[in-house]
Amino acid sequence: MAFLLLLLFLAATTVTSHSHASELSFLHQIHLLRPQSGAAGDHLPGITCLSWRLGVETNNIVGWITVPGECEGYVGHYMLGQQYREDSKAVTDEAFLYAASLKLAGDGNDIWIFDIDETTLSNLPYYASHGFGAQPFNATLFNKWVLEGKAPALPESLKLYRKLRSLGIKIVFITGRTEDQRTVTANNLKKAGYSSWLKLILKSSSYSGKTAVFYKSSERAKLEKNGYRIIGNIGDQWSDLLGTNTGNRTFKLPDPMYYIS
Amino acid sequence: MAFLLLLLFLAATTVTSHSHASELSFLHQIHLLRPQSGAAGDHLPGITCLSWRLGVETNNIVGWITVPGECEGYVGHYMLGQQYREDSKAVTDEAFLYAASLKLAGDGNDIWIFDIDETTLSNLPYYASHGFGAQPFNATLFNKWVLEGKAPALPESLKLYRKLRSLGIKIVFITGRTEDQRTVTANNLKKAGYSSWLKLILKSSSYSGKTAVFYKSSERAKLEKNGYRIIGNIGDQWSDLLGTNTGNRTFKLPDPMYYIS
Numbered sequence: 001m002a003f004l005l006l007l008l009f010l011a012a013t014t015v016t017s018h019s020h021a022s023e024l025s026f027l028h029q030i031h032l033l034r035p036q037s038g039a040a041g042d043h044l045p046g047i048t049c050l051s052w053r054l055g056v057e058t059n060n061i062v063g064w065i066t067v068p069g070e071c072e073g074y075v076g077h078y079m080l081g082q083q084y085r086e087d088s089k090a091v092t093d094e095a096f097l098y099a100a101s102l103k104l105a106g107d108g109n110d111i112w113i114f115d116i117d118e119t120t121l122s123n124l125p126y127y128a129s130h131g132f133g134a135q136p137f138n139a140t141l142f143n144k145w146v147l148e149g150k151a152p153a154l155p156e157s158l159k160l161y162r163k164l165r166s167l168g169i170k171i172v173f174i175t176g177r178t179e180d181q182r183t184v185t186a187n188n189l190k191k192a193g194y195s196s197w198l199k200l201i202l203k204s205s206s207y208s209g210k211t212a213v214f215y216k217s218s219e220r221a222k223l224e225k226n227g228y229r230i231i232g233n234i235g236d237q238w239s240d241l242l243g244t245n246t247g248n249r250t251f252k253l254p255d256p257m258y259y260i261s
Numbered sequence: 262m263a264f265l266l267l268l269l270f271l272a273a274t275t276v277t278s279h280s281h282a283s284e285l286s287f288l289h290q291i292h293l294l295r296p297q298s299g300a301a302g303d304h305l306p307g308i309t310c311l312s313w314r315l316g317v318e319t320n321n322i323v324g325w326i327t328v329p330g331e332c333e334g335y336v337g338h339y340m341l342g343q344q345y346r347e348d349s350k351a352v353t354d355e356a357f358l359y360a361a362s363l364k365l366a367g368d369g370n371d372i373w374i375f376d377i378d379e380t381t382l383s384n385l386p387y388y389a390s391h392g393f394g395a396q397p398f399n400a401t402l403f404n405k406w407v408l409e410g411k412a413p414a415l416p417e418s419l420k421l422y423r424k425l426r427s428l429g430i431k432i433v434f435i436t437g438r439t440e441d442q443r444t445v446t447a448n449n450l451k452k453a454g455y456s457s458w459l460k461l462i463l464k465s466s467s468y469s470g471k472t473a474v475f476y477k478s479s480e481r482a483k484l485e486k487n488g489y490r491i492i493g494n495i496g497d498q499w500s501d502l503l504g505t506n507t508g509n510r511t512f513k514l515p516d517p518m519y520y521i522s
Binding site: 050051052058060061083093095250251 | 348
């Protein structure tokens with residue numbers, strides 16, 4: 001098992017970095033993650049997985065249901081490998097540089113908005129055993145995972161959270177998780193290292209059937225109406241960052257596993 | 262020279278694709294493009310060029326002046342290699358799929374907006390001999406290149422242009438090039454294969470000192486006021502796609518060489 005994990009890590013490294021390619025290139029043929037899932041996913045003929053991922057991250061490819069079947073191995077390697085970490089760090093480093101450059105009022109009304117799933121907390125342990133987004137989303141199984149309350153922090157986001165708080169910025173979480181998951185979510189956040197926050201906003205039943213863009217925009221509008229200044233906003237989905245009242249600057253973390261409109 | 266170009270192509274291929282990594286991995290150490298430019302560019306310690314490029318393309322890293330010095334080779338290989346082509350094709354394919362899915366009114370008021378530089382026309386021949394964006398922008402030399410009127414089409418955009426026109430969609434160019442470059446730009450467009458268009462909008466002196474976002478939003482607002490429907494909008498800069506009256510859907514082409522706000 002340890003050897004399998006090592007192989008997985010090495011395979012991920014060869015795909016996502018070229019610094020050790022000569023030693024590790026034999027691993028390019030190995031797609032350990034692919035056979036686990038069976039046939040699933042959208043088919044996009046003629047588009048490489050690298051281009052597909054860039055298309056997704058730049059909001060060119062929208063409304064997709066599953067990761068293209070032929071990209072399951074690629075996405076798995078990416079998510080488990082060093083490049084996902086480095087890509088995340090490039091975003092959170094930039095976010096902190098921006099925040100540190102601001103002259104803050106210091107009146108406690110400067111807030112930073114964090115999405116939760118794949119931003120604050122990582123569901124990679126779940127997705128690693130469910131095809132990395134190449135299998136259709138299973139709400140029952142995913143909610144079961146959420147209720148276990150053991151999602152780890154996205155390490156780069158936890159660092160950003162701590163550094164933003166040290167600047168005196170208040171943290172507001174706005175998540176697509178529903179109100180009935182408040183306790184487990186709060187406990188999970190604390191367990192993962194997010195010790196406190198100004199507000200934890202979950203999706204109330206009044207937003208049932210509404211898009212994430214509408215729900216999140218509405219909640220951000222309420223915050224601004226109450227005198228808060230949204231100086232920054234970070235999420236893994238464009239629906240965290242588009243719409244109205246988006247904040248003074250937005251930051252898009254990588255997520256090639258699923259799309260939420 | 263032919264051998265050098267072949268080497269360049271191979272080197273670019275190894276960086277941007279892993280399909281032939283085992284045969285070509287010895288080329289990873291070669292950065293043929295780097296020595297041409299001397300020291301230049303921003304320094305971003307600890308961020309890989311891959312993460313930097315993703316950060317740029319997702320609008321996380323903004324306001325940068327030059328490509329980080331250590332990424333000149335990477336950007337050069339990317340731009341000259343197959344991945345830039347494939348990434349561009351993924352965008353234009355998605356754009357056409359979207360356009361073809363629409364029920365158009367057929368009244369001649371459905372328009373698609375194209376930016377020009379690095380969208381409709383490619384200045385890669387210029388940038389290839391000026392450090393791929395790692396050297397500070399030189400307006401004198403760049404304008405001299407523009408006035409030569411020999412920029413080639415971005416092949417994927419030319420195909421999209423033709424396919425959109427076959428659907429009955431009218432083409433409007435909005436470019437940051439200035440009004441005094443109208444004749445050379447029109448001639449260059451025709452020479453590159455863009456045979457006709459509804460409007461070619463260049464930046465008039467009244468926008469002098471204004472951002473691209475302001476100028477382009479204002480011109481798009483005028484178009485909508487005149488009854489046109491902007492069904493799509495494609496550009497290589499986020500400033501082509503943000504602001505107001507952005508169009509029903511926007512498409513971001515890759516450009517890791519420069520940033521325009």
